[in-house]
Amino acid sequence: MSRTEPAASTTAVTTADLAPLVRPGAVAIIGASADPTRIGGRPIAYMLRAGFKGAILPVNPNRAEVQGLACYPSVAALPQVPDVAVIAVPGAAALQAVEELGARGTRFAVMFTAGYAEVDEAGAAAQGALVAAARRHRMRLLGPNCLGLFNAAAGFYPIFSASLEGGLPLPGRIGIASQSGAYGTHLFAACRARGIGTAMLVTTGNEADLSVADAIGWMTRDDDLDVIMAYVEGVQDGPAFAGALAAARRAGKPVIMMKVGRSAVGSAAAQSHTASIAGNDAIFSAVLAEHGAIRARSTEELIDIAYAATRRIYPVPNTLGVITISGGAGVLISDAAEAAGLPMPPMPEEAQARLKAILPIAAPRNPVDCTAQAFNDLSLIGRFTESMIADGGYSSILAFFTQIGGAPSMAPAIRAQLNAVKARHPDRLYALSVLAPEERNREYEADGYLLYEDPARAVVALDAMGRLGASFSAPDPAEVPAGEPVRLPETNPSEAEAKRLLAAAGIAAVPEAVCADAEAAVAAAGSFGFPVVMKILSPDILHKTEIGGVLLDVSDAEAVRRGHATLLERAARHAPGARIEGVLVARQVRGAVECIMGIQRDPVFGPVAMVGLGGVFVEVMRDVVFRRCPFGEDVAEAMIRSIKAAPLLTGARGRPPCDVAALARMLSRLSVFAVAAGPRLASIDLNPVFALPEGAFAADAVIEVGEAG
Amino acid sequence: MSRTEPAASTTAVTTADLAPLVRPGAVAIIGASADPTRIGGRPIAYMLRAGFKGAILPVNPNRAEVQGLACYPSVAALPQVPDVAVIAVPGAAALQAVEELGARGTRFAVMFTAGYAEVDEAGAAAQGALVAAARRHRMRLLGPNCLGLFNAAAGFYPIFSASLEGGLPLPGRIGIASQSGAYGTHLFAACRARGIGTAMLVTTGNEADLSVADAIGWMTRDDDLDVIMAYVEGVQDGPAFAGALAAARRAGKPVIMMKVGRSAVGSAAAQSHTASIAGNDAIFSAVLAEHGAIRARSTEELIDIAYAATRRIYPVPNTLGVITISGGAGVLISDAAEAAGLPMPPMPEEAQARLKAILPIAAPRNPVDCTAQAFNDLSLIGRFTESMIADGGYSSILAFFTQIGGAPSMAPAIRAQLNAVKARHPDRLYALSVLAPEERNREYEADGYLLYEDPARAVVALDAMGRLGASFSAPDPAEVPAGEPVRLPETNPSEAEAKRLLAAAGIAAVPEAVCADAEAAVAAAGSFGFPVVMKILSPDILHKTEIGGVLLDVSDAEAVRRGHATLLERAARHAPGARIEGVLVARQVRGAVECIMGIQRDPVFGPVAMVGLGGVFVEVMRDVVFRRCPFGEDVAEAMIRSIKAAPLLTGARGRPPCDVAALARMLSRLSVFAVAAGPRLASIDLNPVFALPEGAFAADAVIEVGEAG
Incomplete structure (x- = not known):
């Protein structure tokens, strides 16, 4: 194929x-x-x-x-x-x-x-x-x-x-x-x-x-x-x-x-x-x-x-009002709504008081429980539902009437009660949870009610209507301007070359210098301030940590000299034929939240960006978000905020919040870069990306180049 | 009440x-x-x-x-x-x-x-x-x-x-x-x-x-x-x-x-x-x-x-074999089984080859797809299902026949095919996903088949039968010997006192010393080796970090002296009336995985133990496990292994594995302690607990004492 x-x-x-x-x-x-x-x-x-x-x-x-x-x-x-x-x-x-x-x-x-x-x-x-x-x-x-x-x-x-x-x-x-x-x-x-x-x-x-x-x-x-x-x-x-x-x-x-x-x-x-x-x-x-x-x-x-x-009602915003004759079912429905993420705001206090005045044993908060008393006075159903729409403003109504909704002696009056409300508020979604014979169900459906025996299924379907409404009414995402053309090298670039390519696209890396010898490394470290990070630099060594090619916490000039020798020795031992372009010295960032960003080329959907928190969050918790490239900063920020561990970026545990806007800018620019680089781009890994209270910086960058497309 | x-x-x-x-x-x-x-x-x-x-x-x-x-x-x-x-x-x-x-x-x-x-x-x-x-x-x-x-x-x-x-x-x-x-x-x-x-x-x-x-x-x-x-x-x-x-x-x-x-x-x-x-x-x-x-x-x-x-068949172990006339439904069922955690091992290679010989276009792996060809030769259903039990050994069989299972021209023959298999293997669970008229459904049910229109619901129910079987056949948990009687003090104990109480129950803390003055602190630090941790010690200050009462990375004797003064000054400033019992000096543990353990008294179920990984895992991911006290080490170990982030304890990301047995011992002992302490125990927090390659140590301990029960 x-x-x-x-x-x-x-x-x-x-x-x-x-x-x-x-x-x-x-x-x-x-x-x-x-x-x-x-x-x-x-x-x-x-x-x-x-x-x-x-x-x-x-x-x-x-x-x-x-x-x-x-x-x-x-x-x-x-x-x-x-x-x-x-x-x-x-x-x-x-x-x-x-x-x-x-x-x-x-x-x-x-x-x-x-x-x-x-x-x-x-x-x-x-x-x-x-x-x-x-x-x-x-x-x-x-x-x-x-x-x-x-x-x-x-x-x-x-x-x-x-x-x-x-x-x-x-x-x-x-x-x-x-x-x-x-x-x-x-x-x-x-x-x-x-x-x-x-x-x-x-x-x-x-x-x-x-x-x-x-x-x-x-x-x-x-x-x-x-x-x-x-x-x-x-x-x-x-x-x-x-x-x-x-x-x-x-x-x-x-x-x-x-x-x-x-x-x-x-x-x-x-x-x-x-x-x-x-x-x-x-x-x-x-x-x-x-x-x-x-x-x-x-x-x-x-x-x-x-x-x-099929009702073609997609409420924005979607809120759920529940009317029930069973308190227990009301709780069950509330659980289902929370699990689905469908809001069930309470009725206004005054409206609750009015319903209490009508029926003192009612629980009128939402779920609104009109209790078994509704069997004796079916007008309660109409009056309570009317108040839920007129006062509570709910866009979706779910009524739990179970067998009562199917009882021959009750169903016609229940339909009349509900139909009067529905005629006044035709723009709402109405779902019923009833246990009724087939022909009675058909009557309710002909009136325009959605029928679900299990109220939890009704909740999922009603929630979906709101999500559809939000999607239909959302503006088209802003056109993302094409990036500057990117000329990928013939073979995989070195880390420094990768960072230069990315920097040209506005993606910042941690301040660093390529050092040809030990003394240059000492000078660079002195200019950044100690401690520094040192890495071997070679287009032939993509995964440096695997050969011990990264040194952290290098704390003084003497340690820089020793580190330089160590890195060259390890490269010679583990990657004997590799072309060595020198040693990279970078400022060691402290107090950052470590993130990971990447691009992978999906065979079906083309370049896809990924973002997550670094380390265990990606590897153990699989807490990452994907999106086809390219996309703008608004989309990127929404992606970042949808990560489960996002509170770590926004100030959880008393930390200062990170610069999410800078992180989003970086992610959006990466997505534009990925498209501009064309089909020869196989993957990009920025791992870690340091998210700081001001700014975000890639601490490492790996670009893999594939066959010509 | x-x-x-x-x-x-x-x-x-x-x-x-x-x-x-x-x-x-x-x-x-x-x-x-x-x-x-x-x-x-x-x-x-x-x-x-x-x-x-x-x-x-x-x-x-x-x-x-x-x-x-x-x-x-x-x-x-x-x-x-x-x-x-x-x-x-x-x-x-x-x-x-x-x-x-x-x-x-x-x-x-x-x-x-x-x-x-x-x-x-x-x-x-x-x-x-x-x-x-x-x-x-x-x-x-x-x-x-x-x-x-x-x-x-x-x-x-x-x-x-x-x-x-x-x-x-x-x-x-x-x-x-x-x-x-x-x-x-x-x-x-x-x-x-x-x-x-x-x-x-x-x-x-x-x-x-x-x-x-x-x-x-x-x-x-x-x-x-x-x-x-x-x-x-x-x-x-x-x-x-x-x-x-x-x-x-x-x-x-x-x-x-x-x-x-x-x-x-x-x-x-x-x-x-x-x-x-x-x-x-x-x-x-x-x-x-x-x-x-x-x-x-x-x-x-x-x-x-x-x-x-109601079939009273609770298979141990439970494996699912799926026979289908639709490859797509087979994939859907496989997804549902994986989501439920119900294993679907493949058919043995030889059996697959035999089925391929019968029907070359069959996909015989599991799901076993006998394709629309089954309509032309219904004996395929019997022969394939027989092989799934005899060769595949599945304890639960789910057949997806959709409308074909309800077709008047097909259903009697399908029943005959399945009944012959079922008569030979009455100890298996058989579920059908068919779309059939009511009277035909009743026939299948009378034969002993479970009917679910949606195969995903069948998967959940069949999986539950296996979980019930595992529970019914599990031995009763070992009786946990009562702990030594615990005499809680009248008021909340200090950290040191809490650790002494716990140590008597076999719950180890990080080596530490209570020091009355700065020189005692210097001596203690020298005996542990630098760096050390220093904490203010007072029964009136439960949450030390909130007043800056914990110092990390104290690296030499002079820093210990300065730290001692700092802690006393902060205590005097933020908790003026607090009784100060001195300063705690402890070895600073490195390379540990930080865990959290605790006890809370539930008003309904009494003391309940909790365990999780420390920091973000508890606070952001809510990745914790609960159990009523007391329980043995086997139960404790199962709790720890059921934490989502447990791979971090068992060697993920190239770390040395932690001593899970020691952690489990600690957790079990804590549960016994909680019961022995009686109803006046309100809560215990061990946070963090350091899990090391050898041993596990509480680095902090807070015990709260409530009203007499």
Whole structure:
């Protein structure tokens, strides 16, 4: 599989226009079957059932008629040019079909055929031939090895999943973009089982041409869809993927994603399953966060959040008001809200007093507990909820009514109470936790309430609506000016050379001098003041500490002389052939917080910056933050403040606060440098970076240069 | 509310015998109502419906008959002594009923009546009077302010929840012990909606007498129950609670618990809801972990785990084998297993080769992906699953079949395939992730499969079965010998005195000397070797660093003299009245890992030990572990190794490993000391403790003494 070198800029990426693919006038089925349970028969059966309005053109040399439709012996014999062709024939016949369809001007092929890159090298070569043929004819391919797609509004079902047997999708405005056919149809079926409509499903299989990014990008532009669910194992074209997410954010359409392969064993399984590049999971999460896409932790969470998003209410700021008939459930919900980070501010004191006056045993703080007394006087529900919105100002309301909400004697009155409030405040999100029979649930949903049996799941979904709102309303990040062009040397630069390159980009190092001999070192140390740090300087010795090439706490002139001799002796012993450029003498910084910054080139997303606190925080606690390059100082500062140990930088334990602004400037400049350095930059390590009350300085710098891009 | 001072030993605590409460021969209803929807009418209506075999004795002076039963004007008029009485009359009448029932020999009262300690001080006093009356008659109280209980097998329903209107519980072997009536019945109703049987529910309300610990303790002994679900807001009697959990573990009955009040806002809500002591949530978690009880993170998780436990298969060790028809779902499940900590070892190479020979496109590693090909040849499911158990040896099997598992044309054959495997290996746990209609789900469940639509939820439940198995099969922790009696001084001891007390218990401090004057300090420093640490020594100055009372890096005799003067001057300035006992001189330890150990007296659970790494790890990362005192060295070592930053102690970053055994010995001895010191011990802080390659030493010790217990 070929990898695209990621573009070094944030320029918008345009994904494919899929309108002719999802709403064709005519579709051919190459390998059409009279048996509606065969791969080549299912699409025809489903489209007939769904009332597809376009022409269905079966192709099969052995039949004159298929499922009641005229059947054609070949592509050449077709009475019209199909906009889309489903290819359900094996191997060589599939390639021939692509050639013939392409020659006639068909624009899209949906390739069910398997046995390509997902199997072996020979399959990968055959896949390459398919793609080459399609490109020659400007035809786009979905698949191969894909399950197909559907567009419910058009009755268009070029898909062979058995899950459609159980029923067509319910009406709705959710689209599903999935690399896995089985998982994509599982999502559709799970939504149907919960009464949630899914208007479109696109499964992308091997992604020889069209990718999940194209599917997301198209769904962003399709006016029939409001919400996008996605399933991803790995991404090949990072910029296209990020571009699709960015477009969705700009369009105000939430992307809720299941990205598998978090775990080591999961990554191994993903590689055995598809030909995807699993990528670094933390980097993937950072890309999603950058664009406000939501990463679901489970399939249920994915559906819960997408379902909430169908209301198209994304509150900013989001605060949660809870009304409950059980104090215990109120506490449980409060715990869940804190875990999710969803604020539950208390009701105003005066409003609490008014509710107490209505019902002395109420607990009106928030959660607002109207107690079992609500069973005797259901008007309490309306009056309390009204006060929560009018006085408490909550943007999201969660009501815990459990079985009472389903009781035939209570439910109609509860609906009336809530509906009166909702009519006055239609801009709020309302979720109910009730245990009710199916038909009663449908009534609540028809009224516009979100239903979650488990209130903790409601909290997660409501919180996601606020996060989406914040993302949709955030300004686009400021354009980051391109850096000065960087000329990387042919081979890995020495520490001093690396620091010179970085200094030219405004990234400061600790004051230091390159010293050719011992006396120069003594003079430099004298000018900085003791103690100093001494390091061996060689382009051939990247990891100096490993050979004892760094001396700390060098406290006087005599120690500098001894240190100089020691460093040369160690270099000669452990790295005999290394070119020695001298010894580096630097001021020893005290009282700094040690940080680490770095760049790594991700094969999918290009240069990615990392920042964390040094030492144990990185190595033991894995407390680091990633972000694609480049980015500005505001983003850099937010990254730094999101480190768990950030309080150490901002004055914890009675320390003076560090200069976070200087640290952020350095990080942003590093990200610009990484892009300006181009694809030959393999990695940068600034470790440690000293964060001081004034300023931040790199104490060491390693730049690794890779093959020419 | 009175607090019981926790017993200072681990002696088994016996909870109440509730047999007469849950299986009475006769039950009286004080305040019986002819209306089956009133508080005093519902228990009668439910018992009549459920066919309760004992005598139902309504008491109401205004009626001769209630719901077809003879009604009595007073307790005195009852024709027989009720074993249990439901009290559904207000205030003074309730107290009178307790007196009269007690006088006649009734052993248990279920008090629906509210308006006691949950309301105000006057209510608390009235509750005290109730308890006093009951005690005089040796009668036990459930409640007041409780919803009641049920025992389905006996048809016994002294409960006024409307949730029983929707149907009686399904048959099963789960018991529910809940402090909240509304939440307890929500659990029962949610179980019923999922087809899960619940044999018993006990709600404890204000817990004036019987507590959730009594309910758990009884369910442990009740042969009709295998699994205990519990809901807890706060515990008043820590030893009874811990004793009930310990008894459940010994009986091999899992306790799965929802403990609310994790969050700050949750705790505030809990206090407004009941009169419970919320306690320190981390300590509560530690108590649950100590006894192998499982803390659920959501209601669904609580039910998911209890449901899995009804199979009574607790595998040791637990390994997960996953069979899937979707590679993507396999990866998703692998991620979930890694997050849960449930091992998914790969299939043996030879077995993988055999499966590849059967189906070349299979991915047979684990997850074992038999691909969509399984639809065409369902025997693959049986052959692959058999190999996973016979060759892979997995103790838990999770099969992801999604809609295929529900397809009418496939499900019977899938069941037959799986049943054949299951018959050969009945000792394994089998869970299915299918999307199927209700009646098909019931068939799978009748065959003994656990059903979870979301496979990630199945993983969490299966993992819990292994954790329960490990807990049930673990030996009881070794009895910890009582420590030497400790005589705490009347007031807070000085640092030196604290260290002497601890030294007598085998807890070593850094070598040090108390010095009365500057020359003694110089002599002591000379004997330890420079540099030394110097500290002011006063029983009135507990937190020395705050007044600058600690000097580090004191490097020679002259510096010792200067330091002595500085310390005295600072003490005089910042703590003018303090009694000065001299200056402490100690060896300055280098190369140690700084730890922190402490004891705090929890109002519920008594002395609790804490250990963590020092400084930022405690203060910023909150990376600490708790355990009730006392405990042995094995437990202490496990605590230390469970700290997230523990790799720093065991040789991370190229350091020499610390003497974890010495650290564990110190921690265990501290826990024994805390118990021996008795209830006047308020807290101990050893901060820092230096962990060295050989040995561990407390560098500072603060003991706080409280009021006499």
